[in-house]
Amino acid sequence: MYTIGEVSKMVNLPIPTLRYYDNEGLLIDTVRDSAGIRKFNDKTLESLRVIECLKKSGLQIKEIKEFMNWCSLGDKTIFQRREMFIRQKAHIEQEIKELEDALALIKFKCWYYDEALKEGSEKRVKKLDPHDMPEEIRLLFEQSHQQYKKKPIAK
Amino acid sequence: MYTIGEVSKMVNLPIPTLRYYDNEGLLIDTVRDSAGIRKFNDKTLESLRVIECLKKSGLQIKEIKEFMNWCSLGDKTIFQRREMFIRQKAHIEQEIKELEDALALIKFKCWYYDEALKEGSEKRVKKLDPHDMPEEIRLLFEQSHQQYKKKPIAK
DNA sequence: GCTTGACTTAAAGTTAACTTTAACTTGTAA
């Protein structure tokens, strides 16, 4: 059994954030001692891992609450829970792809400013055609200059 | 030359967002016609690409504004701009790593609920030891159950 | 000359996820 302060240190989240999650119904199967003090256990730590993961995958607190509620309803919600993870898997894969495209542009800019710094001026590199860039850099440029993405499909 | 409505469609951002960016000083070298109508060009489209990229890398609007200001100050700010891209490169790489760990947990849960669905119950899979999982799944489990990360170093 | 569509502004409103505040309780140590 852990107090809120212990959990806070273990998972590196502020105490008020843990209270907020608890109040919002994200922390199921938590108990209180006779003085009303929250007592957490290893299940809480695992829940917090899942909460962080679902947050990163794009879910809101109230949606995570809904998921936690499904968990406490047992086997009859397995299908819904599975569907949610399948959806969030697609979501996070899309997000990683977008970050990788952003990273490509950033890497290109790192090269661009390396060249500019060497030469003391952007002048030459600014008007450089992709065709005249080193292969590796041209690929970064092209990856970061694809079509603008379409509007994401609604959940 | 493009109107705000044309740019909005091209880059798939709402018109008020483009006005907001312009008002916040993110869109440098934009001009107005005699009636005060904004006229954008291809440089604007490229700026919007960089803005999106810097946003994804974790920068705030006001920090992007600062960067855009450096751009308009010419060659004497090359060093600062380079440093910023180097910093944001590290930031976005860290973010991708964290998303990949979250993805590992999601993939593990997809497998978990596949098994549970097949068996009509979580009962067995819930108390499964990582040692008894398929190799591929155990690796996902381990990747998603590393130590909690330390507090990120301040900018 | 009137309507329409696309633009303009300043200012107020929205939202989610915390974060802070102020007042209070409880258990241990000096």
Add this chain to the structure above:
DNA sequence: TTACAAGTTAAAGTTAACTTTAAGTCAAGC
């Protein structure tokens, strides 16, 4: 017994990045 550390609450405050509103301008077509 007094102080301190660590817990508690409800309620108000914060923040960033938009988004909406309300009122107005302007050019083109009927």
